[in-house]
Amino acid sequence: MADMTVKGAALAAALAGNFADLPIYDRRAECASRDEIRALQLEKLKAQVAWTYERVAWYRARMDELGVAPADIQTLDDVRRLPFTDKSVLRDTFPYGLFAVPMEQVVELHASSGTTGKPIVVGYNAHDMDVWSDCIARMVQMAGVVPGDRAQMAFGYGMFTGGFGLHYGLQKLGCTMIPAGSGNTERHIAMIEDYGTTVLVATPSYALHVCEVGEKMGYDWEKSTLRVGLFGGEPCPPALKAEIESRMHIVCTDNYGLTEVMGPGVSGECLAARDMQHIAEDHFLWEVVDPATGEPVGEGEVGELVLTPLDKQxxxxxxxxxxxxxxxxCEPCRCGRTTARMQKVRSRSDDMLIIRGTNVFPSQVEDVLSGIEGVTPHYRIVVDTQDGLDRMAVHVELKPESFSDSFEAMDAFRRSIEEKLKGVLLVGCKVRLVEPGGIERTTGKAKHVEDLRK
Incomplete structure (x- = not known):
């Protein structure tokens, strides 16, 4: 980002390493000592377990089977005595089996798409909505958003938590919302120009698409009012973020959340540590466990994130x-916040591909491609079977300046990418070079993997 023009004095100061004067939304919660944070978490955990046991039959039955009562939760480590929850539980109790309040107290419902089965349905009462918007407000302020910003929403409004969640939190901070919704990219660009938009909320892949369309239209992103990109809905590899920042002349940050525990706002990226995200620890108790055993891993070690919301009614x-x-x-951050930070999620325990006995993660492919000149961040992994053996192909999109009419040059480039991928993945794959713009762009989550073996 050294060659990037940054719009906004606060962002420029932050990126230059001056964080002292940047605003913090809730200093008492975000800058508390570790002892204060843990004491608050324990107080809330005890209350949350009691609330859940008394009001949700499924949890009461599971806890009774384990011989655990709410009074047994006396330390934060005692959380490991409680049952795990996964997506299957919410599907099995569809739609309202886990609700703890009467439906007349539920002010909003959200749900997953349900493309792989019954959708995940979650509800919020007025208290939950206050907590949600509060988490979003602190998250966007970490990213450099300030009251008075004009935020343009490129997420779809609907059952997806992203659109409404960011909308409520940005409004709570004091921003003007421009509810553009998804699709119609040319219209988005016109609205940025007409309304003086300063913040764009989108998936990173769609933000890059907006950038590309604007460039084709002759739009000068350096002169636009836009200065902050709030990304979510899908992982944002470092190379993709860097490309968007350089071409759109904005600062982009990621956030993390799940429909099942609240929606966006569980954690967010500050301007001091761009590869980590601050967890809202006063609202979420986190664990990191071995995906295979469920046992905790050592501090700072990689494992599966487990979350217990502490204020969900x-x-x-x-x-x-x-x-x-x-x-x-858990060490304090240069931005002044003391809340624990999680490394940005690049892979999932359930999106791992097993190719001829070798574990392959899409994030590994992203990392290899990000180091190759001449390719875009857009790619597609296609897996199938031939004669009983797994095959993997990677479709790689070229930048216009890398596309050549010379078969020999293109074939040499293709083979060099195959060699680099094999060196990292430890399994052979075929690379198919795709012309610029040949990988489909979407307004929602980018689909990087197509597994045809099933």
């Missing part, structure tokens, strides 16, 4: 297994 969830792989560190 309408549909409380205990020890939710996210299947997201990360590590968590």
């Amino acid at each position: 309408a549909i409380p969830v205990l020890r939710y297994r996210t299947h997201d792989l990360t590590r968590v560190v």
Whole structure:
């Protein structure tokens, strides 16, 4: 980002390493000592377990089977005595089996798409909505958003938590919302110009698409009012973020959340540590466990993130297994916040591909491609079977300046990418070079893997 023009004095100061004057939304919660944080978490955990046991029959039955009562939770380590929850539980109790309040107290419902089975349905009462918007407000302020910003929403409004969650939190901070919704990219660009948009909320892949369309239209991103990108809905590899920042002349940050535990706002990226995200520890108790055994890993080691919301009333969830792989560190951050930070999620325990006995993660492919000049961040992994053996192909999109009419040059480039992938993945794959723009862009989550073996 050294060659990037940064719009906004606060962002420029932060990126230059001056964090002292940056605003913090809730200093008491975000800058508390570790002892204060842990004491608050224990107080809330005890209350949350009691609330859940008394009001949700499924949890009461599981805890009774384990011989655990709410009074047995006396330390934070006692959380490991409680049952795990995963997506199957919410599907099995569809739609309202885990709700802890009467439906007349539920002010909003959200749900997953349900493309792989019954959807995940979650509800919020007025208290939950206050907590949610509060988490979002602190998260976006970490990213450099300030009251008075004009935030343009490129997420779809609907059952997906992303659109409404960011909308409520940005409004709570004092921003003007521009509810553009998803799709119609040319219209988004016109609205940025007409309304003086300063913040764009989108998936990173769609933000890059907006950038590309604007460039084709002759739009000068350096002169636009846009200065912050708030990304979510899918992982954002470092190379993709760097490309968007360089081409759109904005600062981009990621956030993390899940429908099952609240939605966006569980953690967010500050401007001091761009590869980590601060967890809202006053609202979420985190664990990092071995995906195979469920036992805790050592501090700072990679494992599966498990979350227990500490302020969820309408549909409380205990020890939710996210299947997201990360590590968590607790040392204070240069931004002044003391909340624990999780490494950005790049892979999941359940998106691992097994190719001829070798474990392959899409994030490994991203890392290899990000180091190759001449390719875009867009790619597609296709896995199938031939004669009983697994095959993997990687479709790699070229930048316009890398596309050549010379078969020999293109074939040499293709083979060099195959060799680099094999060196990291430890399994052979075929590379198919795709012309610029040949990988489909979407307004939602980018689909990187197509597994045809099933």
